Amino acid sequence: MSIGFFDSGIGGLSVLREALTLMPHENYIYFADSVNAPYGTKTKEEVKALTFNAVRFLNERGIKALVIACNTATSAAVKALRQVYDFPVIGMEPAVKPAVEKTKDAGKRVLVLATSLTLKEEKFQSLVAKFDSRHIVDMLPAPRLVEFAESFTFSGPEVDSYINEILPADIEKYGTLVLGCTHFPLFKDALKKALPSGIDIIDGNRGTVNYLYEVLMGSGLLNKSDIKGRIEFYKSGIKVEDDETLRKYEMIIHTSG
Numbered sequence: 001m002s003i004g005f006f007d008s009g010i011g012g013l014s015v016l017r018e019a020l021t022l023m024p025h026e027n028y029i030y031f032a033d034s035v036n037a038p039y040g041t042k043t044k045e046e047v048k049a050l051t052f053n054a055v056r057f058l059n060e061r062g063i064k065a066l067v068i069a070c071n072t073a074t075s076a077a078v079k080a081l082r083q084v085y086d087f088p089v090i091g092m093e094p095a096v097k098p099a100v101e102k103t104k105d106a107g108k109r110v111l112v113l114a115t116s117l118t119l120k121e122e123k124f125q126s127l128v129a130k131f132d133s134r135h136i137v138d139m140l141p142a143p144r145l146v147e148f149a150e151s152f153t154f155s156g157p158e159v160d161s162y163i164n165e166i167l168p169a170d171i172e173k174y175g176t177l178v179l180g181c182t183h184f185p186l187f188k189d190a191l192k193k194a195l196p197s198g199i200d201i202i203d204g205n206r207g208t209v210n211y212l213y214e215v216l217m218g219s220g221l222l223n224k225s226d227i228k229g230r231i232e233f234y235k236s237g238i239k240v241e242d243d244e245t246l247r248k249y250e251m252i253i254h255t256s257g
């Protein structure tokens with residue numbers, strides 16, 4: 001059976017590429033809800049309903065585990081999904097804890113870049129309340145990065161000027177930038193270019209995939225085969241078969257993040 005991956009669009013490919021490095025022998029089925037993206041500017045109820053639709057679709061195809069490779073959908077639906085489905089459901093979580101740990105003693109602050117919905121949801125608020133005892137965490141939504149990504153524009157003057165426009169003027173006071181949306185690692189080069197050299201950029205992708213591995217291992221669900229697995233892509237329920245789109249997806253999952 002395959003591992004299901006779900007995102008509002010192509011952001012989850014940044015998580016899938018980590019999974020392929022660690023577990024190349026697994027089969028994957030990736031659902032990009034690009035027709036309904038972005039999720040980050042929708043209501044929690046809308047995102048929950050769209051997520052349930054996508055997961056129903058994946059479940060009908062038979063999956064042994066599910067990665068909600070979307071911070072926004074995780075905040076809106078992960079608890080409810082776990083009550084309905086028997087397979088392991090792995091969600092995303094902005095890397096606030098490691099960011100605070102590595103930044104707090106350097107006298108610097110942490111900036112979390114995520115969608116508006118993720119930032120205002122209870123899940124994120126309680127994560128910050130738990131780990132940010134020194135109040136060094138600030139938040140910034142970046143909705144246009146999701147739009148740029150969905151049109152496969154990851155660099156160029158428009159992306160650069162948007163990033164420069166939204167970054168705080170006193171950016172020097174930050175030690176770590178947390179990418180709390182799976183679309184954002186696709187802009188690592190553009191972000192690096194815009195940021196002062198001392199700022200680390202971190203995301204939760206590796207941690208999520210390590211956790212997926214542990215869960216599969218612990219439940220005896222890892223694929224024993226030593227043949228490279230296959231990946232099937234669906235865009236909002238329609239199988240992606242055109243070469244142009246497949247080529248773009250493949251480029252993302254085979255580029256190091």
Ligand code: DGL
Nearest residue numbers: 008011039040071072182
């Ligand atoms: N990739 C998603 C996330 O990790 C959401 C992007 C969007 O659709 O707004 O939050």
